[in-house]
Structure formats: structure tokens, C-alpha cells
Amino acid sequence: MAVAALPFTEEQIKRYSRHIILPQIGGKGQRKLLQSRVLLVGAGGLGSPSALYLAAAGVGKLGIVDFDVVDLSNLQRQVLHHGHDVGRPKVVSAADTIADINPDVQVVKHQVRLSSENIMDIISDYDVVVDGCDNFPTRYLVNDACVMGKRPNVHGSIFLFEGQATVFLPGQGCYRCLYPEPPPPGMVPSCQEAGVLGVLPGIVGLIQAVETVKIVLGIGRSLTNRLLLFDALAMEFRQVRLKRNPNCPVCGDNPTVTHLIDYEEFCGLPHRDHADGA
Amino acid sequence: MKVRLFAQQREQAGWTEREVEVPEGSMVADLVASLGQDYPTIASAARHLVTAVNAEYVGTDTALHAGDEVALIPPVSGGLRSW
Numbered sequence: 001m002a003v004a005a006l007p008f009t010e011e012q013i014k015r016y017s018r019h020i021i022l023p024q025i026g027g028k029g030q031r032k033l034l035q036s037r038v039l040l041v042g043a044g045g046l047g048s049p050s051a052l053y054l055a056a057a058g059v060g061k062l063g064i065v066d067f068d069v070v071d072l073s074n075l076q077r078q079v080l081h082h083g084h085d086v087g088r089p090k091v092v093s094a095a096d097t098i099a100d101i102n103p104d105v106q107v108v109k110h111q112v113r114l115s116s117e118n119i120m121d122i123i124s125d126y127d128v129v130v131d132g133c134d135n136f137p138t139r140y141l142v143n144d145a146c147v148m149g150k151r152p153n154v155h156g157s158i159f160l161f162e163g164q165a166t167v168f169l170p171g172q173g174c175y176r177c178l179y180p181e182p183p184p185p186g187m188v189p190s191c192q193e194a195g196v197l198g199v200l201p202g203i204v205g206l207i208q209a210v211e212t213v214k215i216v217l218g219i220g221r222s223l224t225n226r227l228l229l230f231d232a233l234a235m236e237f238r239q240v241r242l243k244r245n246p247n248c249p250v251c252g253d254n255p256t257v258t259h260l261i262d263y264e265e266f267c268g269l270p271h272r273d274h275a276d277g278a
Numbered sequence: 279m280k281v282r283l284f285a286q287q288r289e290q291a292g293w294t295e296r297e298v299e300v301p302e303g304s305m306v307a308d309l310v311a312s313l314g315q316d317y318p319t320i321a322s323a324a325r326h327l328v329t330a331v332n333a334e335y336v337g338t339d340t341a342l343h344a345g346d347e348v349a350l351i352p353p354v355s356g357g358l359r360s361w
Contacts, residue, residue, distance in 0.1 A: 239333060
């Protein structure tokens, strides 16, 4: 969506001065941020730090997808939400926090469960999707939708004291290149069962935020085609080089996944292709 | 060659890095199968692993050589529901 270059207000010049004086950003880059549209899938452990910093950076339109309400146990890591938000929808809590940080940011609250029915419409309004999902069905749905909708997918995930991050750019691989199918139920413990170091999604979420800013600004070397592995206990970062898998079911040369899939998480069946009318 | 485990594989096996012997020229799939005999959690996750050799994601039909470093990286998610 091309927008004429609007002059900054005096307040914006002050607010973003630390960006504007950087040669790699400047007024031109700050305008790109203010014109950008980023969708955060999940306003939880990963989405919270992302939301805070992307709002502070002046991302003009921040969509937030989350169907949940704030729970006391969230507050150990989901820093977008505060004590008085317990019981409130996360998207409402998020919008309030962001409004306090930066009124330049338009927050769009998507208080919905993502499904094959709504996701393509939702992502069509955004330039970049930031995947902070807390479950595999949604992760795969977001991945497939980003491939089909040609949207960059900034991926982050966590377990105990470890994190993973990468960027999937259109045409350059996707989550199914790595993991063609969702793991069966029971294979991957959740935060609720296994616990998680609160600070961990903070770090991984911020890595996602940096990568998102880099995409919007067109600067630096993207994490695309690199899987960043973080071990908080050892304080070690490792990288694995990735490539698009030509046999990938969704982004490969002969895709077998051509419609979005709503995985049935509760009964352990691999998938039912609703969009095909089955 | 060195094998490094991540996330729930590391958690369940109880170790992070180990020297493992397989015949020169074995495939990554052979290594995973061999580890799977000692670690059922690796066996059951065999189809759900990113297998990287010397920091590069490769297919399980890739041949291994002495001195290679192999990483087995499972999918992780976090979150509320068990998956």
C-alpha cells in the first residue's frame, strides 16, 4: 500500500530520533516502519516482547491474533499484560499497553481462533506475519497460509530453556521443509506441562522483532535460510543452514498440500481437509 | 562422530552431546535408527527431526564421515495444550 511521504510531527521527530539518526534507518526508514503492517499471531510469551518493541519502533499497523484471556500464570513471561488484566482478553490488554507506549500504532484486535476459513482474509491486510503460536495446528496453518499468500513468516518457538528462530521468505522455504507433518500428540510437551524459563520467550520474541524490523527496512542479513538455536542455560547460539526442500508438501516443486488444513488436535488424527468439502 | 541433541530429545535422553560410532559412509537414517535402539524417544520421533550435519540441514539419506557433527532437532512449540 503506497502512501505519500507524510511529514513527521515534532513529537515523532523526537520520539524516533534514535532511529532517524542511524544511517541505515533515517527518516526514510522510519517512514517505512510507520507505513508497515505487521500481524502478530499470539499475544503470549513470544508475542509480548515483539509487540512491545515493534510498537515502540513505530510499526504503523499492528494486528494481534489471540483468542485467549489473560491468566495469572501468564504474567511470569507475557509482559504485554499486567496484574489488572487477569481475566481480560489478551488482545484488549495488548491494545491498552501499546496505546500507552506509542499512540502512532494502530492496533487491530483479532480476537478469533485462526482457521482455514478466516486466515487468508486476515493475513491479506498485512506485510509480515510474526509466528508466536503456542500450538502446532495453528503453526502449520500460519505457515501454509503464508506460503499460499506469499507473506514473510517470522518464526519463533521455545521449549524449557531452548529457543529456535528463523525467517521464511516467500519462495525460500517454509516450516514444512523442516517438519513436513505435525508431530503426533504427546510427542512435544507444552509449557504448561514442562514449564518454561520466563525470560526465554522474551529473548526469542525479540529476535523475531529484530528480524521483522529488518524485513520492513530492507537492511541487514535476514535469518532466512538459517535456523538459529538458542540455549539459555549455556548462553550459546548455534546456526543450521537451511534450504527450501524441493519435496516440501506445501512450497516444493510438486505440492501435495494445496488447501489449508484445520488439524484436529484433540483426537490425534493427522488431518481432514475441510476446504475440499470432505 | 559427534551427535548433539536438542529440546525434548535432549531432555528425554538425558544428554546433550556424545561421540557415536557408525560405519563410515552410513547414512544419517542409519545413525538415527542406531540411536533409536537405545533411545525409544528418538525412534518415535525419527520422522519429526531436522537432521543437520556440520551445521547444514540435510536429508536422512546423506552419507556420514568421520569427524562429522550431527544435530537432531525436534519441533518445539510451547503453549498450553499438550501436543
